[in-house]
Amino acid sequence: MIKYPTFVVLLFCYVLANAQTEELATKAVSVSYFGETLTHPGLALGVEHYPLQSPKHQLVWSVSVGGYLHPRNNTSFFARLQVGQRLLLGGKFMLENFVGIGYLRQRPQGGAVYRILPNGAVVENKRSGSGKIMPSVALGIGYNGIKIHGKSIKVFARPEIFWKAPFNGYYLTHFAMNTGFIVPL
Incomplete structure (x- = not known):
């Protein structure tokens, strides 16, 4: 079984060996629907950077x-940071x-929020809301065949x-x- 560091080195060598001399975009912007199911709609805006890429891998x-x-x-x-890879199949x-x-x-939503003080008193919390850590994993599919203004x-x-x-x-x-969609810069 290949160990993870060995796999990363092999992947890096593969990308460098398959790189072409043509100029590939190194940055892109994304706009997407981000919904926790269809009943909880949302929106996400992002910036992508491709530090290693070839015509078949990013x-x-x-x-x-x-x-x-x-x-x-x-x-x-x-607000989040993600790292991943994209394999281009058949172009x-x-x-x-x-x-x-x-x-x-x-x-x-829906009215006042209260908190309990150390002495047992209940008071309204004017700065309601809570911060959370948000780890994530995603698998995706896509299509790369749309050309607009040469992009x-x-x-x-x-x-x-x-x-x-x-x-x-x-x-x-x-x-x-x-x-959503991704547009190269």
Whole structure:
């Protein structure tokens, strides 16, 4: 079985060996629907950087911000970093995978929020909301065959799992759909 560091070195050598001299975009922007199921709609905006790439493979570093609405419960906003890879199949189709870590800020909906002071008194919390850690994993598919003004636009769909922590002492699992497009800069 190949150890992880050996695999990374082999992957790096493969990408360098298959690189072409043509100029490939090293940065892109993404706009996507980020919904925790269809009933909790949201939006995400991101910037991608490709430190290693060939015509068939991209190593992707991504920074994104976004949010979603959980009606009658909370409004959530996030900022996160992701790293992943994208395999281009036959020049048009793509497979991708990502892992990430982020910060999620939740603000409750539906009235006042209260907290209990150390002396037992109950007071209204004017700065309601809570911060959470947001680890995530995603697998995606996409299409890279759309050309607009000479730029290759990628369309993707990435089902993903993300966690909110701490949540009553454990990680709360959420399923989301992240689907949108990527435009090279």
